[in-house]
Amino acid sequence: MDRRPRNxxxxxxxxxxxxxxxxxxxxxxxxSATFELTAGEKDGGDETPPMVRRDRNLDENxxxxxxxxxxxxxxxxxxxxxxxxxxGPSQAPPTxxxxxxxxxxxxxxxxxxxxxxxxxxxxxxxxxxxxxANVTEGYLGLRDTLGVVPVTVPFWQVASxxxxxxxxxxxxxxxxxEYDETGTGPMEDASSDDVRQGYQCQHYDASDPxxxxxxxxxxxxxxTVGQTYEIQWPHSAAGACGTIWQYQHPFLDxxxxxxxxxxxxxxxxxxxxxxxxxxNDDSYYYHDLMRGMIVDEYSDRGTDVAMYTGSYxxxxxxxxxxxxxFTPLTWHVDRKCHLISASSMDKLCEDMKRQSDDFITGVxxxxxxxRELVSxxxxxxxxxxxxxxxxxxx
Ligand SMILES: *[C@@H]1O[C@H](CO)[C@@H](O)[C@H](O)[C@H]1NC(C)=O
Numbered sequence: 306m307d308r309r310p311r312n313x314x315x316x317x318x319x320x321x322x323x324x325x326x327x328x329x330x331x332x333x334x335x336x337s338a339t340f341e342l343t344a345g346e347k348d349g350g351d352e353t354p355p356m357v358r359r360d361r362n363l364d365e366n367x368x369x370x371x372x373x374x375x376x377x378x379x380x381x382x383x384x385x386x387x388x389x390x391x392x393g394p395s396q397a398p399p400t401x402x403x404x405x406x407x408x409x410x411x412x413x414x415x416x417x418x419x420x421x422x423x424x425x426x427x428x429x430x431x432x433x434x435x436x437x438a439n440v441t442e443g444y445l446g447l448r449d450t451l452g453v454v455p456v457t458v459p460f461w462q463v464a465s466x467x468x469x470x471x472x473x474x475x476x477x478x479x480x481x482x483e484y485d486e487t488g489t490g491p492m493e494d495a496s497s498d499d500v501r502q503g504y505q506c507q508h509y510d511a512s513d514p515x516x517x518x519x520x521x522x523x524x525x526x527x528x529t530v531g532q533t534y535e536i537q538w539p540h541s542a543a544g545a546c547g548t549i550w551q552y553q554h555p556f557l558d559x560x561x562x563x564x565x566x567x568x569x570x571x572x573x574x575x576x577x578x579x580x581x582x583x584x585n586d587d588s589y590y591y592h593d594l595m596r597g598m599i600v601d602e603y604s605d606r607g608t609d610v611a612m613y614t615g616s617y618x619x620x621x622x623x624x625x626x627x628x629x630x631f632t633p634l635t636w637h638v639d640r641k642c643h644l645i646s647a648s649s650m651d652k653l654c655e656d657m658k659r660q661s662d663d664f665i666t667g668v669x670x671x672x673x674x675x676r677e678l679v680s681x682x683x684x685x686x687x688x689x690x691x692x693x694x695x696x697x698x699x
Contacts, residue, residue, distance in 0.1 A: 410558075411550055431628065433448075433614075435684065445688055460635075467577075468539055471536075472536040517585075
């Protein structure tokens, strides 16, 4: 037991040390991508612009001898706009292609190499507290964090910006009555060999077409209407905030982008998580899921938030035996499950493709594997409640 303090401090020191080492050596080693997104399938067809429509427009232009009047030349363009906008806000424009700047990426390879470790050896914890935890109000884990506390104000108030975005198949966290073992979806278990499904929400209704009508995905891969997903936005005070390199894939390059900034990881690193069931209904459209968790008092989004310290959960291979050494950092998890339109998710994937760092070839556009809920002895005893948008403390 008396090794806990040293382990917690050692873990934190290792993180800081990792940054220093990376800073000193400027390694750019792809094999160190311990926490890269797990590989998944990619159909590769989503980048093809809809040439048919474009060709027809060209033909129309060719058929016109000359733009004799302003009216004639202007009729072709508005027609196109109307046509494409009727199919939904996420419909790819006729000449879609990623507009990405590809100069030197200042965050490339900044992720420290911290391999996964055994959670315990002879009963002695080898890493700090882990995620995903039970976020039901009142839950406290058994892991004594020895004074480490979560950030209890929105991350932007501690100068942290989102540096990545990805989503888990099902909810990785557990919120009783919202996303738990009684939740349902189009499949009881959508897991594959590589991707484990977490919990589902209570919203799914097989008799309501908005949960069952297929959506014509243009940008995301492997998504299903009616299915629950947990979107996660890692934040960092050492990100390239406000630049074209803010969003990184793998996100750890963004977390550790700026050298010599991080001194207290629980205070400077965080992850927002929000759970959604995807519906084919544009009245649930939200245009900008890049920015982070939706926080809106009027629609009751991001207003009941569990805050605790834990680890990153991305990369696979993590369970209650194998733990992440990327800890402690603050989690802000919306306890409620919300509906989101499929078009919002597809817009998110389109926005991801437009980032300067390459989100396309890294298979960042499909659901990631959910880690199993961590056992009580891996979960922090410091969970508190608040609303992420207001300045906290319920
Ligand atoms: C989650 O926490 C709540 C509140 O402490 C508890 O009632 C429930 O049994 C826990 N569920 C799981 C799966 O740990």
